[in-house]
Amino acid sequence: MKKKLVIIFGIALILLSTAVIMESLTFPEAVSAGKKTPGPSFFPILLSVVLIISGIQQIAAGARMPHEEKIPGWSWGASNSVIIILFLFLYVLLMEYLGYAAATLLFGVLLMVRLKVGFFRALTVTALTVIFIVSIFGQVFHIQLPAGLSGLPW
Amino acid sequence: MIDVVLSVFRPGILLPWLASMAFGVLVGGTPGLTATMGVALIIPVTYYMEPLAGMAMILGVSFTSIFTGDIPATLLRIPGTPASGPATLDGYELTKQGRGMEALTLDLLCSAIGGFIGVLILMLVAPPLAKFALRFTNFQYFWLGIFGLSMSASLSAGKPMNGIISAALGLLVATIGMDVTTGLPRFTGGNMELLEGVGFIPAMVGLFGLSEVLKNVADPKLLKQSSIPEFGKISLLGGMRIVLKNKLTVLKASIIGTCVGALPGAGADIASWVAYGMEKKTSRTPEEFGRGSVSGVIAPTSANNAALGGTWIPALVFGVPGDSITAIVLGAMLMYGLRPGPLIFQENLTLVHGIFAVGLISQFFLIIVGMLGIKIFGTILKLPRNIVMVIVLIFSVIGSYAIRNSFFDIYIMTLFGILGYFFEFVDIPLPPMILGIILGPMIENNLRVGLIKTHGGFGEFIFDPICLTLILLIVFVFFGGPILNLFRRKEKLD
Structure with a gap:
């Protein structure tokens, strides 16, 4: 159960971060005194990169986990x-x-x-x-x- | 000075002061009601009182509510106030081991001692400390935020990566809403309620409260037990003996708390995590943290009450609020016709001495009022879990709703509750996420404004002495434990 959940969590992190990057790319650029400055997309993209790397790490960690016991039934x-x-x-x-x-x-x-x-x-x-x-x-x-x-x- | 001390015992000051502390028990112990909210509600009551009575009420509410916030955190894993986050770790573990009374007695004593040390530092070194705090600009604040976050992220036993994921998710959640710099709505999906961002109170109540309820109701055996099957017994004297054994921890955490509190915008929330993280990193038994360590209870609670004294340093010396509570205090001072800032030490020295006296004496009253609070909450929570969990749920809903009178916040609470429940299965710690949501705006804004100032250069972020110190501390947070263990092993071998 845990092995599967960790892998699903890793995939979810990558999907979420990709969606955040796509949405962030639609934000307008910030310009101050004719120069580009860190705009509204800067921080979310930075975080998404960290989360994509973390997602890959989670998938790898999940794949390394030993095979699990059976999932308990509905109670x-x-x-x-x-x-x-x-x-x-x-x-x-x-x-x-x-x-x-x-x-x-x-x-x-x-x-x-x-x-x-x-x-x-x-x-x-x-x-x-x-x-x-x-x-x-x-x-x-x-x-x-x-x-x-x-x-x-x- | 003796005249001033005696004057605070006049009925006109003493009675409202004690009443405000009783009020603080209620505010802090109820998830969703914050210390700031309690102070804000006290202000109109103090309007016709003499300034010192008003200040006594404000100090009374804030010191008491920060402590009582630890009661639901310790007994139910639901922090009463954001500064009580670390109490959900070792305090709650001790409760599960039947040592809830011990955890709360230590918490109370250390809150009082931490508060006392905080006020003492405020009295002795307010001007130089405030001067140092004012040297903090965007660059230093950015690293301070990262430092606070890394403290909580590094606590994920054996899995710091999971702590980083939680913190990063919290920071990402904090980006939802209107961008402060450009006014652009980000990730709101056209929802007006999200323009203000995701409130950290509903998120906190959901992550800690609802997820705990979901965990409990899923286990039929657990449901029939009392919420606190064994509360344990310990006298104040017994608690004091344990505190004395850990006196260095209390002192260290109180100093850390006061210094963090003195930084405008930092406050008790960060102070408690920084103190907890520092204690774990420098402990000879870090493996006990998160499993019911006494030091894990003592350090954060000493720091969060000491931080309250610290927040008054910039407020009194420069008229710059240290946190949201002192921001209200400054407003109240103006309402009383006082001018906070350096001149207050010349124009209203008696009042300043009165505030110091009230701050110190409040700690003794806190022990009495706090003990009462522990007894009340302890009795309520002896009810069976299947009743308490529903009561917790009802309070979680109203606590989330009350902040903005918004049904949407109840949905946010529910969403974070499901998330918190899921995170337990994949070993993702919850505290870094909450701290990420709280510190997100501070970290992002300071990073962006700092980069705008340097035209995109990172030099100022690295080569400033304060920044460099903070960076080294962050490195120490993640790699300090193994390095210290290496030294200790070498010592043992020698």
Whole structure:
């Protein structure tokens, strides 16, 4: 697994750096007093060169690694990571409609239940967290929490 | 001077001062709320107070929040403030070994001692140190940035190349947004939110916080355990004994911290990494770093609080801010009708002495308030991991959102969380990437402006004495360890 990942990472670095160089070449040149000066493309290209060399090194290092054990199968734990990422995107969307408090309450309780916390315990802990955040971030720090369609964060 | 010391204990100064320190515990311990934010919020409250009370509140918030930022970093591997990055290494390792209380007690004591030494240096050598700091121009700042970055990049045990990759990726991320020199949008893909660049707070919260959550939830056995199964026990006296055994480390790191802090624009974030890197490089047991080394906890925390004293040096002596906190302090001073700069030592000497007294006494209060903070956070984190991880997630989201009131920053946090999770599998260290994002603008701008000044020549970047010293230090960072080991082996053989 690791061998493959290191090689994929090396290839990704090279592809990313190539894309950065291509994009940087479209930036206009900087000229000062009639002379060319280091423009906006200078630093990204410099970094991309370093990253291309690093990418090649990663591929070589990956190729030298011994053959690996089998990849572990799909499990309840592994699916949790994916669910959290999906929930995060949904949470942001929900915040825009329901407001901060309701969306957080829903997100927190659902996620805790998924992670095998009892419903009432999940509800209590999430509610306390929401009250703390709304009072500290909202009231003390005057941070505008997402208001949702109701116009209020709760 | 005794009158001045006594005057700071007047209720009009003491009460708001202590209240601000309690506020600092909350600010520092909550990921997403920075020390700068805490200080900025305190300023309006101080408007009708006497200047010394206002200064006491500012100092109180900043010293406390820089320390409490280490609490979530040590217990959960989520830095409360950017200066707490190094605490995610050895501090967190100690927590995993059931020695979280020991790590935090040492952290607290060294924060107080480092802060004390920083203020002491501020009192004694402010003018000459500030004069030296002002000799830094684009060339020296470029190398200083590279030096800070190389410190964190070299920490990748046995794989410095991986550290360099992480740092370079961080620098590349920092190029996203509007180019400061030309005003050209770079790599924004037409997204307006990216014009301001990628915020380092959402990136930091994602890399450290979300990636840790993803790692934890993937392991069903881990989920049922308490977040800190064993917190350990240690008295302040016991902690003090360990600190005394490492007194040279504390002193060295505090001096490094103050000197880095005295450089305008550098601050506590770089200071903590430089001190950590220097300690590892000169240690007789560098292999213990990253595995729960006590010196790895002591050095960065002594340095980041000492740096706060250092940042006041250019601010007081020349009216040039040492970091974002002292930039706000300068604004506050003007609000009080004071003129920061050399004349303040003649026109408002009593106030200056008052600030020194507050700075020194704050360190004693810090031990009391900090202990309280450790107890509170320690109790909360005794909850099972499946609850704590969701709470961490909720705070990660609001912490990322709060900086710019932006949903986009939550997506940035998520992206960096996935990246951080993946990086763990390919052994890419996370701290250099964050430092790269923080230092990127400083490194790029100073390199480009420097090259414009020299018409493309690198001579000024190399042959200046300060630049040369920094270059030698960078070389030492990468090759110093093996060279020192060679000398030690020879010593043993002799």
